[in-house]
Amino acid sequence: MFEGVEVPEGMNVEVLEHLMNPHNYGKLDDANGIGVAVDEKTGEYTIMYLKIDDNLIIEDIRYATNGCQDTVVVGSMFSDMIKKQNTDYAQKAIKKLYEKLGSNMTAKQRVCADMVFTSFIATLKNFENLKNGKSEEAHILKMKESCETEEKTDE
Amino acid sequence: MNNLYKTKHELWLKILFASFAIDDEKIKSRLYDFSQISFRHLKWISEKILREGKDYNYDRDMMLYKRENVFEILKALKEDIINTQKIYEDTELFSRIKSDEKYLLEFLDELLSDESNNQPVYAFNMQNRFENLDIESQMSLRMFLFEESYKEYELILVYAYMQARTNSIKQYDVFQDLVDESYFHLKSFGNMMAQMGILALPRELHELSYKVDDLQKFIIDGIKEEEAAKEMCIELSSSIKDEKLSKFFDFINNQENYHIELMKRLLDE
Numbered sequence: 001m002f003e004g005v006e007v008p009e010g011m012n013v014e015v016l017e018h019l020m021n022p023h024n025y026g027k028l029d030d031a032n033g034i035g036v037a038v039d040e041k042t043g044e045y046t047i048m049y050l051k052i053d054d055n056l057i058i059e060d061i062r063y064a065t066n067g068c069q070d071t072v073v074v075g076s077m078f079s080d081m082i083k084k085q086n087t088d089y090a091q092k093a094i095k096k097l098y099e100k101l102g103s104n105m106t107a108k109q110r111v112c113a114d115m116v117f118t119s120f121i122a123t124l125k126n127f128e129n130l131k132n133g134k135s136e137e138a139h140i141l142k143m144k145e146s147c148e149t150e151e152k153t154d155e
Numbered sequence: 156m157n158n159l160y161k162t163k164h165e166l167w168l169k170i171l172f173a174s175f176a177i178d179d180e181k182i183k184s185r186l187y188d189f190s191q192i193s194f195r196h197l198k199w200i201s202e203k204i205l206r207e208g209k210d211y212n213y214d215r216d217m218m219l220y221k222r223e224n225v226f227e228i229l230k231a232l233k234e235d236i237i238n239t240q241k242i243y244e245d246t247e248l249f250s251r252i253k254s255d256e257k258y259l260l261e262f263l264d265e266l267l268s269d270e271s272n273n274q275p276v277y278a279f280n281m282q283n284r285f286e287n288l289d290i291e292s293q294m295s296l297r298m299f300l301f302e303e304s305y306k307e308y309e310l311i312l313v314y315a316y317m318q319a320r321t322n323s324i325k326q327y328d329v330f331q332d333l334v335d336e337s338y339f340h341l342k343s344f345g346n347m348m349a350q351m352g353i354l355a356l357p358r359e360l361h362e363l364s365y366k367v368d369d370l371q372k373f374i375i376d377g378i379k380e381e382e383a384a385k386e387m388c389i390e391l392s393s394s395i396k397d398e399k400l401s402k403f404f405d406f407i408n409n410q411e412n413y414h415i416e417l418m419k420r421l422l423d424e
Contacts, residue, residue, distance in 0.1 A: 016281075019301050020355040027214070027361070036363075043376035045363055064361035066309065069301050072358065 015073055022072050024079035028062040032130060034138035035122025037115045039067075041146035046071060046119040047138070052127055056087045063119065070112035074101070078116055087124060094120070111145050118143060157211055159242055160200055165217040166239050167193040168356065170259075172219055173228050175345035175354055176278040182225070182266060187342065189259050194338070196252045201319045203248060213312050213360045219279075225266075226273040233263045278349035285350055287397040293351070296400070299391055300348050301355070303384065307341035308357035309364060310334075310377075316365045326424055329417050336414060340407065374418050381418070385411045 028049035038045045044067040051060040061083050063075045078097055082090035094117045101113065118141050126139035170193050174186035204211050222228045236256050243249040266272045277284065283293050311334055318330035348354045367373045388408035392401045 016353075020353065022358055025358055026216075042379065043372070047361060047363060064359070064363075066361070066364045069298060069305075 014077075018073045018076040019069055022076040024061050024063060024076065024083065025072075026062045026064060028060055031060075031062075033123040033127030035119050035124070035126050036138050036140045037118035037122060037143055038140060039115065039143040039146045044068075044071075044115065046075060046115045048075075048116075048119040048123045050123045050127065052087065058082055058085055058087065058090060063116070065115070067115060068112060070109045071115055074113045075116045078120070082120075090120065091124075111143070114145065115143060157214075159244070160197070160204065160211040161215055162239050162242060163193070163197050163200060164213065165215050166235060167197055168215075168217065169220065169232055169235055171341075172345065172354065172356065173232050175342075175349045176220065176222075176228060176276055177225055177274075178277065178349075179225070179272065179274060182272065183346075185262060189255075189262075191338070192255050192259075196255070198315060198319070199248060199252075201315070205319060212362055213316075213365060215359055217356070219354070219356045221279045222276055224273055224275055228276065229263050229267055233260060233267075236260060236263075277352055278354040280352045282352040283350075284352070285397060285400065288400075289396060292395045292397070295391055295394055296347070297351060297353060299387055300344050300351070300353070303387070304341060304344045304348060304355075305357040306380070306384070307337045307344060309360055310337040311341065312360050313365045313367070317367065317370070323424060326421060329420050332417055333414065336410065336417075340410075343403070343407070371422065374421050378415050378418050381411045381415050 028051060031049035031051055033050040033052055034047065036045055036047045044065070046063060046065040046067060049062045050058055053059050061079045063079055065071045065075060074097070078093065081093045081097060085093070098113070101109075105113065122139040122141040125141075126136055129136045129139060167190060170186055171190035174183050174190055177183050177186065201211055220228045220231045222231065236259065240253055240256065243253060285293075285296075288296065314330045314333045314337070318327055318334065321327055321330065345354065385408050388404045388411065392404035392408065395401050395404070
């Protein structure tokens with residue numbers, strides 16, 4: 001996207017690309033796993049859609065959020081990492097992405113990243129529930145930590 | 156009908172963001188006016204859909220016109236208007252909409268007939284054109300603009316969605332004020348993004364954001380968000396070393412007070 005473009009000083013090109021054009025953003029009509037992570041304090045949510053095949057490969061993925069740009073960027077990066085991978089790899093990818101972002105993340109950003117990962121865990125739970133014959137539109141997990149609380153704790 | 160609604164939603168954004176992308180004040184201002192007309196079209200179409208007992212959503216899939224000169228943007232816009240008209244219904248409402256768009260098409264033709272209008276577009280080149288902004292201020296401003304341009308777009312659509320469904324005249328008026336205010340903010344932020352070379356579309360709205368079951372909670376959360384936005388404006392205003400921009404963010408900060416008051420009026424209902 002940024003070939004031949006002089007990227008402004010102080011700006012991470014990867015983050016800029018995810019900000020301007022989040023990857024895998026939106027809904028997936030034929031998803032067989034839908035999960036939501038919700039922060040009840042702030043009303044922020046992340047919803048994730050997965051299309052998982054018989055070999056547990058994530059064929060397609062989408063996510064959406066009303067959260068901040070940190071959530072958008074992590075969702076975009078994470079969905080890129082796990083698309084076309086199996087679900088085991090995807091669970092390990094959470095740790096990998098934490099390692100990649102780790103030292104640069106503030107406490108608030110860590111909560112935003114957690115919201116993306118929690119929505120993914122909820123999606124797998126919904127997939128499992130549907131396979132076991134349970135009727136469930138989406139699996140919803142409440143966030144243990146709120147970015148609002150985190151910010152106040154930091155001050 | 157939903158495909159028509161979706162296409163009109165996309166066309167509204169195309170006109171609005173073309174206005175942000177183009178520097179020429181005369182063209183910018185006229186396209187902005189047309190974007191407001193186009194947004195009213197969307198409002199009338201949504202009312203018609205609801206009257207017919209149907210529903211609509213805010214799904215969309217569109218790309219921004221990332222072009223290098225004004226004519227490329229105007230030609231793409233012209234083509235999209237003509238293509239959108241092909242799916243209009245044969246009713247009085249759509250004949251009125253077509254009449255508005257005919258005038259816009261004539262305006263585009265007039266612009267395209269004058270080669271001096273074909274200026275370069277800098278809105279997507281990543282180069283900041285604000286003077287007196289150090290690197291740190293640029294970074295803060297960029298993050299603010301990405302965050303808040305989405306929020307304003309979200310608020311416009313959420314309030315419009317609620318406005319279309321309320322039976323209370325008081326609520327209808329408050330939602331209209333809130334839509335107008337957010338529209339002005341989106342305009343300000345969109346033009347600033349273009350000035351920084353980072354103009355981008357706000358991401359799509361998921362229905363969890365606008366299908367609201369608990370209006371009270373939604374308003375209380377909204378007030379908290381307005382308060383957070385005020386904090387961001389105060390931080391930006393004090394950190395940005397550009398007097399004009401700093402004053403602008405003080406102004407936006409004070410406007411948020413009014414938004415909070417409007418939202419409190421909704422809580423009183």
